[in-house]
Amino acid sequence: MDRFDPLRRRTIALVGLMGVGKSSVGRRLANALDLPFRDTDAEVEAAAGRSISDIFAELGEAAFREGERRVIARLLEQPPMVLATGGGAFMNPDTRALIKSKAVSVWLKADLDVLARRVGRKDTRPLLAGKDPLDVLKAQAEVRYPAYAEADVTVETGDTAHHITVDQVIRALSAYLETQAR
Template sequence: MWRAEMSYFDNLPAGNLFLIGPMGVGKTTIGRQLAQELGREFKDSDREIEERTGADIPLIFELEGEIGFRRREREVIDELSQLSNIVIATGGGSVLDPDNQQCLKTRGTVIYLYASLDQLVKRTNRNKGRPLLQTDNPREKLESIMREREPIYQNLADISMETGQDSIRHVVQVLLSKLEQ
C-alpha cells in the first residue's frame, strides 16, 4: 500500500506551489495540508514577515502603512520563491506587485483558491488581524478588493479551485488530482 502511495506522488510535478487568493479563502490551512501530503516545506508569507519583524501585520500597517508592508512582502516572496519544492501561501494582496507576479509565474505552479463573497465575509468577520477590513463596511471593502484583484488572480493561475463548503481534506485531494494531470 505504501508503495502505491509513493508512485502516486511520484507522478506529481516537482517544483514550488504558490497559493494565491483573497483573505479568508483558506490558503494557509490548505497550503499546510497540501505540503504535508507532498512531504514539502510550507511557508506563509505573512507569518514569515511577522517572524522577521517581531510585529504582527496590523502593527506593521499602523507604523509603515500598506506601502511599507508591501515592500516587506516583496522581499519575502522573492526570497521564499527561490527555494525548491516548497508550498507558499501568499498574502491576498501580494499579486498587486508586478515583481511578485513575475516571481510566482516563473518559479512554480500558481494555484488560485477562491470562494463566494458571502463565504469570505463569514470567514473574516471576527478577525481583527486583517487591517484592510477594519472599516465600517467590511463586505463592501472585500467586494472592492475582489473587483481589483480577481483578474490578476485569474491571469496568474495555473490551477483554480473553489474552497466553498468543501472540507480541507477534499480540497487538498482535488488539488493533488489536478496537479497530477
C-alpha cells in the same frame, strides 16, 4: 516514483482573497505532499520583528508590500514547498512574474459570502478594520480577480472541508502538470 512526485518538483504558491484558506489548506496540502509549508504573512512578521497590523499602522501598506515581495523572492530561491501568499501579494507585477517563473500558482476561489462569514470571525486583519467584510471583499474581488486569473490553476473551493479542497488542488495540479509535460 509515487503519483505525487511531479507535484514536489516546484513550489506551489497559493493565491486568493483573505479567508479562502490559503494557510489552512496550504498546511494540509504540504502535509499530503510531504513538502515544507511557509506562510508569507508569518515570514514577513518574522523578518520585520512585528505583527502585520503593526507594520500597516506604523509603516503603511506600501512598506508591508515591499517586505512581502522581498520575502517571497527569498522563499522562491529555496527548495520546493507549499507557499501561502498574502491576499495582495499576487497584485504586485514583479511578485506575480517571480511566482510564474519559479512556482506553480493556484488560485483558491470561494463565494464572497462564505469568505465574509469566515473573516468576520476575528479582527486581526488590518484591511478590514472598522469596515463591513463583504464590502471589502467585493472591492478586492473587483480589483484582484483579473490578476488572480493569471494563476496557473484555479480551484473553486466552495464552503467545504479543507481535506476536500486539498484533494481538489492535488487533482487540478496533477492535470495541469500533465498538460505541461506534453
